[in-house]
Amino acid sequence: MPSAARAGVFVVIAAYREAPAIASVVRELLAADWPRVVVVDDGSDDATGAEAAAAGAMVLRHVLNRGQGAALQTGIAFALRRGARVIVTFDADGQHRPEDLPGLVAPVLCGEVDVVLGSRFLGHEGAVPWRRRLLLRAARQFQRWTSGLALTDAHNGLRALSERMAARLCLRMDRMAHASELVDQVALSGLPWREVSVHVAYTDYARAKGQRGWAAVRVLRDYVVGRLLG
Amino acid sequence: MTTFQLVAIAVCLGMALLTWAVALQRQNVAPRQVLLLWGLLWLAAAAALAVPDAITYLAHRLGIGRGADVLLYLAVLAGCAVAFRLSMAQRRLEQQVTVLVRELAIARSEASATAPTAAPPQTSPDAVEAGP
Structure with a gap:
């Protein structure tokens, strides 16, 4: 992929209390020749923002913690104002690999589709803990029912959006339910989408930092309330 | 009376x-x-x-024994309605706070991009407290 094309690709990372991991995530992305890394420090009380800036990312700071959905929307708005052609959402805890980005970005860059969603289950790559797999299966079924999109994965934070899709995106579910909201808005937009197999590393750090299974109850509640009340 | x-x-x-x-x-x-x-x-x-008897009459018509019970049930309903309205207002407020936080984050990043020599704005409460 030529450098000129990569300059239009903005990798947006929402980070909350990720000081131990964020610098290496940013450095790996820059080293893999993705020059535009935007970290939205979502009101962390640790050195997340400073670490990200020192590692070479563009850092935006929420003065109050507003949740991952809110932080991603901030990063996306910023990237669009900076002339992004493709926006990639990437997790801050190191569970995603920069190696997956070319396969994610290319279909959007060449105009085949407007949305590429990363999937843990296409091609059986990576080992997903069984309890998480069961939960994700239920989430996937729910997602099919609410959005009409038959995806193989749910709530995977690795995605690529075209400028067109990103401009239409309006995430109002500030916390974790935004991942379902995003899929709904993709379905509603009618723009072409595709799933691409990605690897998700369930490292000890990511598992300790990540959502517990029971958090799904809250995500579900946020989603239902958000859908009903707008 | x-x-x-x-x-x-x-x-x-x-x-x-x-x-x-x-x-x-x-x-x-x-x-x-x-x-x-x-x-x-x-x-x-x-x-x-x-006319306190009016409530007793209403209670009998509704099949509820006492007038005071009618008032209690109505009060509970009114309480629910108020709680719902308040939570709606809270939701709206949360969304507005998010918009403000977002605009502030973007505005500050643009300000620091246009004036790279200027000192970064102090956002951390710790930094403020660290002063003399």
Whole structure:
């Protein structure tokens, strides 16, 4: 992929209390020749923002913690104002690999589709803990029912959006339910989408930092309330 | 009519008039309608105080034994309605806070991009406290 094309690709990372991991995530992305890394420090009380800036990312700071959905929307708005052609959402805890980005970005860059969603289950790559797999299966079924999109994965934070899709995106579910909201808005937009197999590393750090299974109850509640009340 | 009745009726009527006076000042239709409704509620309270038997009659018609029970159930319903309205208002407020936080984050990053030599804005409360 030529450098000129990569300059239009903005990798947006929402980070909350990720000081131990964020610098290496940013450095790996820059080293893999993705020059535009935007970290939205979502009101962390640790050195997340400073670490990200020192590692070479563009850092935006929420003065109050507003949740991952809110932080991603901030990063996306910023990237669009900076002339992004493709926006990639990437997790801050190191569970995603920069190696997956070319396969994610290319279909959007060449105009085949407007949305590429990363999937843990296409091609059986990576080992997903069984309890998480069961939960994700239920989430996937729910997602099919609410959005009409038959995806193989749910709530995977690795995605690529075209400028067109990103401009239409309006995430109002500030916390974790935004991942379902995003899929709904993709379905509603009618723009072409595709799933691409990605690897998700369930490292000890990511598992300790990540959502517990029971958090799904809250995500579900946020989603239902958000859908009903707008 | 007891003294309590007289005083309470006066208070309720006063509240009804006050609510309607405020309602007439409002430009927006939705809050005005809500206020008019509250005024009606105060009026109903005044009527119930004036004729306590009316509530007992209403209770019997509804199949509820005592008038006080009708009031209790109505109060619970009103409480639920108020809680719902408050949570709606809270939601709206949260969304507005998010928009503000977002605009502030983007505005600050653009300010620091246009003036790279300027000192970065102090956002951390610790940094402020660290002063003499």
